Amino acid sequence: MTTGTVLLSAAGPITSTSTGEAVTFWILAPVAVLAALGMILVRSAVHSALLLVANLFCVAVFYLLQQAPFLGFVQIIVYAGAIMVLFLFVLMLVGVDSSDSLVETIRGQRLGAIIFGLGFAGLLVFPIGSAIDGGRAVGLDKANAGGNVQAIGRLLFSDYVFVFEAISALLVVAAIGTMVLGHREREGGRISQREWMRRRFTEGGQVTPLPGPGVFARHDSADTLGLLPGGGHASGIGGVPATGPDGPTGDGPAAGGGSEPDDPRPAAGPEDTAASSGPDGPQGPAGQDRPDGGSGGGDGGTPVSPAPRSGGDIGGDDAHGGDRAGADDGSALAGAGKGEER
Amino acid sequence: MNPANYLILAALLFTIGTVGVLVRRNAIVVFMSIELMLNAVNLTLVTFSRIQGTLDGQIMAFFVMVVAAAEVVIGLAIILSIFRTRRSASVDDVNLLKY
Structure with missing residues (x-):
């Protein structure tokens, strides 16, 4: 008996999903998997980013389906909004043309990675598939009774308040670290626009x-x-x-x-x-x-x-x-x- | 539908993210694959939260999101500073960790 079975049997049988949720799941789950596969298969990094956005939206809908509206909207706002914009910014700064090289540093690494992926998927999916056979979920109707956001806020500021403080410290450290990493000491004086223009024309080439x-x-x-x-x-x-x-x-x-x-x-x-x-x-x-x-x-x-x-x-x-x-x-x-x- | 089907989907997404990290050479795409893996874990946490009937899983998913945001910011700053010196965003070009 795997741990998954223990977890699921401890939950006790109460609910099954509604038909609408099942339909939504079976429509969006292939979309999510295909978007994820496309993300690692397409060559252009910008296309990868857009496919990742599609995947994130699918996952956000799954959060909404699973009685987690707060997380669903945070996913859309923070992930599909802010983080993906950050990704695209950096992509444009680095240059869209930066493509993958086909040279393998480690011989046979790609083939090994694919075989590893297939085996890993088998190891994950088949035990879960056998463990969840007949399992039911408690559902969050009781926990969400006063509203999902209110319940999460109550937990966040009572049981998890120290984790919350630590996370805020982490965010401050991340912000400062980004500034330190992005900072560059300027050597010499500031280059004026006149100097830029002169340099551009004296070097020749495409102006x-x-x-x-x-x-x-x-x-x-x-x-x-x-x-x-x-x-x-x-x-x-x-x-x-x-x-x-x-x-x-x-x-x-x-x-x-x-x-x-x-x-x-x-x-x-x-x-x-x-x-x-x-x-x-x-x-x-x-x-x-x-x-x-x-x-x-x-x-x-x-x-x-x-x-x-x-x-x-x-x-x-x-x-x-x-x-x-x-x-x-x-x-x-x-x-x-x-x-x-x- | 069994509500734990989300777990299988999350396992598939996590595997795809792992293969993406191993296969791709562009550092930004590697980062996107890591984001995909974190999202798969979040989906697992939310599903367990529903199965168990408590909100602790959603709180953990929320924390994972915050950590992922911080990680992306730092990681992209590192990629940019590498790109400044090496003019390349390929992870193979920095295998010396120097120069």
Whole structure:
């Protein structure tokens, strides 16, 4: 007899769930599991965060179903609201492109982790499944008689008051620790805006951020740069070639002053190097045998394909579209090689 | 439906979170997986609270939430300070704990 059986039999048989709760559970439980699985399977960290939000909402509904309305709303407000916003803030600060590398530091670690996960799930689920057979729950109708929030508050400030004090001390320590960790001593004086601008222009390279996907260079300006025959971005006004055939990947982080969001995947995985070696000549081999262009790729002008960002579907389509148009014009595009890996 | 079916769901979510911590390399996704595990534990606590008919489990889940919030704040600050020096958020890049 497992401990679960002891716990459940000690509770004594009183209630079973209502039909509405069962329906809600069987609808939302697969959603929660699929969202959790998707969170660890998708490549983009932003998509992971959004799937985690879906999972948190499902769990919040489960709290509401289980007579814990206070926790349910705290879950929505604190978790799905505050903590996930914090996650997304840090994601945007770190850069959306920070992707997983496929190199295994420990050999066979992923396979081992999956096997471990399956075994762990079996160890957890099957004993619980056999233990809860026929078990019933007491239910919280009596404990929640005066209202859930009032009952929790009464417990929190009577039985658990010292834990409450310790938790408040923990929060203060966490806040101070974050400030200590985030603090950075400034070396030298404060850099003025004039100095920033001078540094930006003397270093050369792309002055403005790269244009978003779908922006075409109808004229040669600093913010929408035409592409060179080799596929690289022309540098600055006047079309002086500053970047090699690899496009802006070559001097991206050095030129733009650090964390520009369009920087295409600074950590090059194995497939990344394979893909970026595509557009060698003016018309890379990948560019020619791709008849399916994107939408509206060739309407006049030299189409800029800033799609080397690994942004997903839009970026990929735009890379292909610009690629076909570029082949017509006799200038291949840098984005084709990067769009290849998607 | 047996009300303890929530326990099985929580076990599954906890396992998925564990595998996520082991498999993923992005430190932020690893943190999200830890959040998933904490949520699974919270669901277990709330379910036991209902099974037992007392509110102590909900109080514990509340404390777990507070601890999780503090942990996220500290963890993300650590990730940011690592990113400042290493320009990377991958957990494999900091395996020397130095430089």
